[in-house]
Amino acid sequence: MATMPPLPSFAAIVVAAGKGLRVGGDTPKQFRLWRGKPLVRHSVEGLAAAGADPLVVVISANAAAHAEAALAGIAGLQFVTGGATRQESVRAGLEALGPAAPERVLIHDAARPDLSRAVIARLLGGLDTYAGAIPVLPVVDSLAVASNSGLMAGKASRETLRRVQTPQAFRFAEILAAHRDWAGPTDAGDDAQVLMASSGSVALVDGDERLKKITFAEDFADPMFSVAPPAPAFRIGQGFDVHRLEAGEELWLCGVQIPHDKGLSGHSDADVALHAITDAVLGAIGAGDIGTHFPPSDPQWRGARSARFLEHAAGLAREAGYEIGNVDLTLICEAPKIGPHRPAMRAAVAQILGTAESAVSIKATTTEKLGFTGRGEGIAAQAIVLVHFAAKGNAT
Numbered sequence: 001m002a003t004m005p006p007l008p009s010f011a012a013i014v015v016a017a018g019k020g021l022r023v024g025g026d027t028p029k030q031f032r033l034w035r036g037k038p039l040v041r042h043s044v045e046g047l048a049a050a051g052a053d054p055l056v057v058v059i060s061a062n063a064a065a066h067a068e069a070a071l072a073g074i075a076g077l078q079f080v081t082g083g084a085t086r087q088e089s090v091r092a093g094l095e096a097l098g099p100a101a102p103e104r105v106l107i108h109d110a111a112r113p114d115l116s117r118a119v120i121a122r123l124l125g126g127l128d129t130y131a132g133a134i135p136v137l138p139v140v141d142s143l144a145v146a147s148n149s150g151l152m153a154g155k156a157s158r159e160t161l162r163r164v165q166t167p168q169a170f171r172f173a174e175i176l177a178a179h180r181d182w183a184g185p186t187d188a189g190d191d192a193q194v195l196m197a198s199s200g201s202v203a204l205v206d207g208d209e210r211l212k213k214i215t216f217a218e219d220f221a222d223p224m225f226s227v228a229p230p231a232p233a234f235r236i237g238q239g240f241d242v243h244r245l246e247a248g249e250e251l252w253l254c255g256v257q258i259p260h261d262k263g264l265s266g267h268s269d270a271d272v273a274l275h276a277i278t279d280a281v282l283g284a285i286g287a288g289d290i291g292t293h294f295p296p297s298d299p300q301w302r303g304a305r306s307a308r309f310l311e312h313a314a315g316l317a318r319e320a321g322y323e324i325g326n327v328d329l330t331l332i333c334e335a336p337k338i339g340p341h342r343p344a345m346r347a348a349v350a351q352i353l354g355t356a357e358s359a360v361s362i363k364a365t366t367t368e369k370l371g372f373t374g375r376g377e378g379i380a381a382q383a384i385v386l387v388h389f390a391a392k393g394n395a396t
Contacts, residue, residue, distance in 0.1 A: 007117075008124050011102035011172065012052035013093035016040045016067065016110035017060045017082030029214060030110040031066040033320040036232070037286050038070035039214060042113030047106065047167075048074060050120050054100050057110075058082040058093045065295060069288030090191055091179040097172065105175065107191050108167035114210040115167065123169035126203035131174040132195045135207030136162035165207040168192055174200050232389065235322065239279030239383045243272045245376060253331065253338075253379075254345035254362065255307045255352060260336045264379060267296040271306035272381045273362075277327055277349065278306070280385035281313040285320045310352050317387055325386035326359040332373050332380040338364035 016030040030040040037045075040057070048055055056078045059067045067079055080096045082089030090107055097105060104127055106120065119135055126133025139158040147153040168191050175191060178198035192202045245251075249263025252271040264270035278290045287293075294301050294309055314324060327349060331338055338345075342362050350357040367374045 007051055010104040010106055011054050011097050012047040012106045013056045014043050014108050014110050015058050015089050017058045017089040031070050036320045039113050040070050040110040043108055043110050043115055044071055046115040050117050056080050056093045056096050058089045069292035072288040094176045094179055102172050105172045106167040106169050111214045112166055112211045116208055119208050122205040126205050127169055127171055130203040131200040132170045132192055132202040133205050134168045134192045134202055135165045136204045137207045165211045235284045235387050237280040237283030237385050239276040241272045241275040242378055242380045243270045244378045255348035256341055256344045258336055258341055268301050268304045269306055272379050273329055274306035274310050276381035276383040278309045278313045280383040281317055284385050284387045285317050287316050307352050314353050321389055322387035323390045324353045324355045325388045327385050328361045329383045331364045334366050334376050
């Protein structure tokens with residue numbers, strides 16, 4: 001099989017600072033799940049795999065927790081706070097790249113997740129001759145000019161028109177100068193226009209129909225874009241958690257209060273079992289961990305029931321098109337004895353997850369008096385969760 005030649009070096013900016021609420025719900029679309037991952041993660045992974053370095057992600061001022069969860073595990077990212085408009089956000093990203101002074105930069109929208117290396121190669125090739133290059137597609141439908149009254153007022157020539165996509169590629173020095181000199185409206189939605197206003201030339205290269213922009217709720221469910229290529233039939237996640245035993249605290253395990261002379265200490269109800277299962281579900285769908293979704297620094301989660309965390313994780317799994325297959329939990333402690341409470345615990349976990357009790361296994365073991373669990377100082381929990389693709393995901 002022939003291999004593609006190496007790409008020239010380039011930096012990249014992914015613009016993910018929009019509100020993205022036309023898809024419905026309270027979560028901006030760039031952080032919603034699509035093909036089992038947050039939408040923005042697809043673009044960032046594609047650019048990183050192609051060699052983008054540095055790689056800047058522009059986010060809104062209140063989206064740090066969402067962004068860190070969505071992009072957990074991707075090394076070398078720089079998060080930058082954007083502005084009130086796309087043009088202001090892009091400029092913030094460009095200014096952040098200033099110290100690195102890359103020769104080339106790609107500017108991409110997080111809402112176009114299906115990015116191919118071939119498109120990137122064509123764009124970078126265009127910069128050999130021109131200051132900018134953008135991917136475009138032909139207009140295949142007839143075009144009509146509409147009057148203010150909603151009547152046809154004329155026709156436009158589709159032969160001279162093109163549909164514009166991102167990423168758009170630029171020589172870094174030219175596009176940075178163009179944004180600094182920009183005197184047009186701050187809502188300029190296209191960086192090629194900013195460059196042209198500064199007398200820069202822009203090459204047109206072939207785009208890709210797969211670079212569809214996710215805009216509305218139905219786009220998440222469109223089988224042409226949400227299911228192909230097929231999501232993995234099965235995914236597995238694991239979670240591990242530890243909490244300290246202290247006098248005067250309540251002991252909650254698997255959503256069930258257990259009589260004991262000590263309880264688990266933590267910011268929430270410290271249900272170590274549900275925390276481990278929550279992390280396992282989040283891990284199975286690549287959605288970060290419990291701390292990024294429910295940071296202990298946030299006072300609203302003080303004393304919260306951990307069932308809320310697990311319900312949230314299960315909801316994210318279903319949005320991604322996955323159902324819970326089975327849960328295997330091991331509690332590690334000397335006391336209390338878990339056996340008498342196992343039926344109630346299994347029933348509680350099954351109810352939270354919306355699955356059958358037969359899909360929930362709860363075991364317990366000791367460490368033969370060794371370590372902090374052996375000394376009765378705390379309880380540890382380890383969980384493994386399998387999820388299976390239900391072919392009806394990306395619920396909106």
